[in-house]
Amino acid sequence: MSSGNRPSRTFLKLSPLLVPFVALFMGGLFMAVAQSLGFFLPIPYEGGIFDAYRELFRPHILASAGHSLWVAAVSSTLAVSIGSIMAYQIWQLPERSGRMAIIYKIPLTLPHIAVAFIILVFLSQSGVFASIAHQLGLVKTVRDFPPLLHGTGGAGMILAYVFKEVPFVIILALAVLRRMDPRLVETARMLGAKPTAVFLRVVIPHMLPALHTAFIILFLYGFGAFDIPFLLGESSPAMLSIETYNLYFRRDLVNRPTAMAILVCMFLFSAVFIVLYTRIAARISGKDRKL
Numbered sequence: 001m002s003s004g005n006r007p008s009r010t011f012l013k014l015s016p017l018l019v020p021f022v023a024l025f026m027g028g029l030f031m032a033v034a035q036s037l038g039f040f041l042p043i044p045y046e047g048g049i050f051d052a053y054r055e056l057f058r059p060h061i062l063a064s065a066g067h068s069l070w071v072a073a074v075s076s077t078l079a080v081s082i083g084s085i086m087a088y089q090i091w092q093l094p095e096r097s098g099r100m101a102i103i104y105k106i107p108l109t110l111p112h113i114a115v116a117f118i119i120l121v122f123l124s125q126s127g128v129f130a131s132i133a134h135q136l137g138l139v140k141t142v143r144d145f146p147p148l149l150h151g152t153g154g155a156g157m158i159l160a161y162v163f164k165e166v167p168f169v170i171i172l173a174l175a176v177l178r179r180m181d182p183r184l185v186e187t188a189r190m191l192g193a194k195p196t197a198v199f200l201r202v203v204i205p206h207m208l209p210a211l212h213t214a215f216i217i218l219f220l221y222g223f224g225a226f227d228i229p230f231l232l233g234e235s236s237p238a239m240l241s242i243e244t245y246n247l248y249f250r251r252d253l254v255n256r257p258t259a260m261a262i263l264v265c266m267f268l269f270s271a272v273f274i275v276l277y278t279r280i281a282a283r284i285s286g287k288d289r290k291l
Contacts, residue, residue: 060237067154075165079165113227116227118160119163177203184202185198216277220273
């Protein structure tokens, strides 16, 4: 009976934190769904119950959704790829050099808004790199410097996310690598495996669970974040978070159901994405084990 009571005791101990969190989360979700259907609005709503969801099929909102998916997918893929490679390199360093590699954690101490400002200061057309290029004669004026921010497929946002998220991936991957037997790598090398093959066939399979977790977290954060897109995003197409903000705060009150409908769909998409991704990853891992 004691083992059966352990979950209830755990929930009881965590209740001071869980109850407010669940209440606020469920309350916010309830209000978002209700307002997307036209209820609990500050003004009388004359539309139909699903009119807000029909608004989501407008071209500019669909473009925003596609743009958000693009930025999230590219930034998270780059962060996971670069982070896994760097983690492997750090893992192979001698102990003294490995301690010095702690410098990679510096971006983790910075909030996302600070990272956005750093990218803005260095890569904007009036930034540090543009000024250096002008002084070196590479461009005639700073306006000739490539417009990396506020356009070009969200390059500024992608750079900011990668800079911020690579250390996060390194930490997760290193935690796995430090539990891996180094003799596996040494044996593969002795059998003639090239460095690339060792990394892809020996190291990556051990890191995959951590990399899958990192990808889910980073993808969903990049998909729904507001801070970096607010500073570095383009106005058209805007990220879905910016589109929602504009509809809720900068437009008429009649647009609030559409803003809430976007939030509800983003939540549903996130839930479905987690379920599908974990199932697909589990099936792929299962097939690899059979092989």
